[in-house]
Amino acid sequence: MFDRLSIRHKLAVLLGASAALALLISSAIAIYSTYVTETEDSLRTLHQTARILSENMRAALAFHDAESAGKILAALHSDPHMLLALVSDEHGQFLSAYRSQRLSDAQEKNLRQRLHTLRAQHFADLAREGGVVDLVEWDAMSVLQPIFFEGQRIGVLALAADVAPMWSKVRTFILMQVFSSAIALALLLYFSFRLQAIFTRPILELIAAMRKVAETKNYRLHLASRSRDEFDDLYRGFNAMLSEISDRDERLNALATTDALTGLFNRRLALETLQAMAKRAQRKGEHLGVIMLDIDFFKRVNDRYGHAVGDHVLKEVARVLRACTREVDFVARLGGEEFLVLCDNGTPAILEAMAERIRSSIAAHRIEYEAGRYVQVTVSLGLYSIAPGEQGDIGQWLVSADEALYRAKETGRNRFVIATKLPDKAGRDA
């Protein structure tokens, strides 16, 4: 159930629960403290009454004057919470008693029994001057006060009062505590709902950013944190993760589109690029040049010098190709010793110039495969310039260039042939 709640609701629930627990504990402590304080206050009052009565009672006890003792006790009528008062002499004989009219016979009997038991339990305490004994029970509190005359105990005063006023105060306090706690809890819940945004806003922003990245695949997104707390660390981590994904994406893309040996673009990208460049050329009304070239007798190089030297030759040819082409041109390795150059605005004249530059540069390039040892290769090139508005497809254009290349090979290699039209049309020799 809790797991299904959103973070903002969880936060509100947690804050509310924490506040409620804190309020419960503090209320329990406050209520207990009030109970103890009220009990002590009530007991203190009863002790004071007992002391005053004892002082007044001393003479009556000293002279066994039950009538005076009764008059003194009669003053307790003014206190409605005083239940029972008993005065006994030094022999334990009752001299006088006071009983509240609220007290039933059974209650009086019960109270007398409890006072008697208390007196018996604390007989030794009551034998010394100042040895006051008290007892707090759920329905009444009692005080036994020994009365001394000239250092001799002449009697004991026993008072019992009800604890209704104390419980009344405790009840009032509990009600106030419950009421104030409810208000405090309501306010805390209200503020927790309002303030939870401080915590949830960064999380919600993060979630929105993640959704946006998932939709747009834009891993270069950067989130700016407005805080300097743990959320700032989270944002930094998120940004670092996005950056890493972006870099990895680029690396994977490069691996997918690049020839690992030469660093040129691969065949798959070359075909896609030819399509895109053809569309752009058509849109701009320009030519697009296609040059296919192949290293002459490359198998012999491999056979004679080994594949390592062959790979080195491929890399060097690629380097020369890059050097001989423009920034706007596209150079790819189609596979084996076959390469493709796409020339932006590649008119036949431009194509021919570029092809010758490539051919001559490679032919003149001495490739050092070991220290002081060189190998030289030549290339044959097939050219095709796609004119603006020309109908056809990639396959036809490439076949045209390839047929021109074939003718260049057939006619002696180390040369270029430009195909004039469609595949069935033959190009002229270089």
Add this chain to the structure above:
Amino acid sequence: MRRRTLLSFALSWFFLASPLASEEEKKLQAVFIGRFASYVEWPDGRRERFVITLLDDNPFGNLLGELYHDKRINGKPVELRHARRLEEVGETDILFITVANFQARRAAIEYAQKNGILTISEIKGFAENGGIIQIDFVEQRVRIKINYDAAMKSGLKIGAPLLSIATVLRGEKP
């Protein structure tokens, strides 16, 4: 005046002639004598001992001796005396009077008033006739009667707690 004196005499005789108070009452009286002293303030503490004198009969036997031989009253050791006649009383703090004769008792009261002595008796009408404290036992209950004016005349101050439980006579004849 004469009729009144005769009446008092007759009443005193009647009560004295009545059966003697019980032993328990005597014991209480003996205890009370000492306790009264705690509520009475004498003019000065001129003696080193607290003297209790019984005038005429000794109704207590050895009770007083047993009670007070090791007790102190107002911080002083207690001395018990027994005087048959007023002339034998001398200096004392308390004079417990059992004199049956009204005139003789009156003379004892006058002597006590002049010498700052607390007079106590169980004789009926004692307080009304100038005695300071009268102890009555009515239906086994103690009644204390105090002649406040007589105490004042004797220079004695009686504490409020004792007055609060006693029947106090004021403005009565001395």
